[in-house]
Amino acid sequence: MLNFGLLLPAVLNGVTMGAVYALIALGLTLIYGVLHIINFAHGSLLMLALYAAFFLYALGGIDPYVAIFVLMPSFFVLGYGLQRFVIQPTSHGRDENILLVTLGLAIIIDNLALWLWTSTTRTIDTKYSFEVVDLGVALIPLPKAIAFFGALVLAAVLWWLIAWTDLGKAIRAVAREREGARLVGIRVEHIYAMTFGLGTAVVAAAACLLLPAFYVTPQVGYAFVLVAFTTVVLGGMGSFTGALVAGLLLGVVEALCGLYLGESLGQIGIFVIFILVLLFRPTGLFGARA
């Protein structure tokens, strides 16, 4: 049962996949922590960013790691606009409506992609796509190793932004006490949109880090959206450290489930964890008590 020759590579693989989950969940947990909205379109925005990075590489020859500096600002603007001009006015301030609006956005983005770019699976072929890092016990593809460190760096940057800048202070104020923040002169709608924009920019960065090791199809967003929610819920809504730890944990769980139950059942572990956490510990591992 405990064959380390098999177990260790599986765990390491799980850790790298988990870093990807953490990357995707960072933007989601930021949006949830501040706006208290569940952004169902998060996976679709990831898919859109993956396509953007893909086309920048395929048509413009821009390396995905360079594309980060193009896509983060443009997705920030996209996210800002979506929150300010679509989600906010459409939701009429009701939680169920926010969920439904973002679901509507997800349907639109996913199927627009299907219509424009068909369901063909696309990958990019860079010089470093097949490079590996030898860790002694297992070989890790270089792009996955980069994604792992990218997740750490992004989490650190987000933490700094929220903890140490004026914008971060305003975001925390709005998250804590909306009306109070309004009274001291913070433009709440603007901060909401800024937060949504930041979350979207982070998902664009995640896409750029993902693409060299991964693929893109119009369905890829849906494949990730529940995993991303699981990561956020398990880590504690709004906690960056939590998202990192939970992402890595889920990656390992998936890898172990895949090892012992067979490849197709691998994701079951993630969904079961999601249901159990929601039922028994909705505050997650690192979340503040309700």
Place this chain on the structure above:
Amino acid sequence: MTARLAGTILLAALLCVPFVVHSEFWLSFWLLVLMFTFLGQSWNVLGGYGGQFSFGHALFFGIGAYGTAVLQVRLGVNAYAAAAIAIALGALIAAVIGLLVFRYRLRGAYFALVTLAFAEVARVLVASFQFTGSGFGMLVPLSRGIENFQFADRRAFYLIAWGLVVLGSLIALWLENSRFGAQLMAVRENEDAAQALGIDLVRTKVLALALSGGMAATVGVFYVQNYLFVDSHIAFGPAMSIEALLVCIVGGLGTVFGPLFGAVVLHALGEAAKQATGNAPGLNLVLYGVVLIVALRFLPHGVAGLFARRPRRKPEAANA
């Protein structure tokens, strides 16, 4: 004209379709509209009257579909008995899930996500076992005859679907006029107030979920008898869950004929888009998404809300 009257007229007109329309295509089209109306009504019982938004209603549809298919193909059960068992199973599993999630006070977005997770678990499970046809799905052998619940004449299925829609409307009417319905709507409006009035929250929501699950499972059974095929994506994929909630929200949440209005409007638009663009994949769904957002923005009471006579508001109250 009130929404009730318009709905009744529409329902009566739909009864005439199989006797007037001879094109196989349009008969199938209206059959689908009726099927999704009943699926929407099942969502409406829970979401519209009970205020619990499920994002994974495909779970119950799929239990009905796979239940009847597995019972017939693997265990050789008679089609009608299989249908009855599958529907009961849908209601039972819904009740069990309801007991779990409502006991732990999951509401709002959490309830939506947990139902989606259950549907995904079911999707992965049926695709993983030989017994449920693994990735290939299940084919019910063709054997026409009334004793097998298979009819050569598609009009028979159409009439059954129409009957289901009538039944669904009666269930909605019952909810609007019964003690249980009043309790359910009280829970939707304010859980704390409802509890203070002595309403058992868990019991009310579990019963609504069981009723809704049984109804959705009925659609699954009907789907399998009609198409004789089901696979994990049709049964438990996101498409059915989205269809169920979309027709309600577009048509009018918590109204008797909302799902019918929604299904007719959405599918008419979707079909028009298909015809106009030469069947581009995905485009009709893009349209669904746009309609959903437009309806949320401008039609808070859906299509049904267009009929209702609005009380005249004084100008100074209008911007309240």
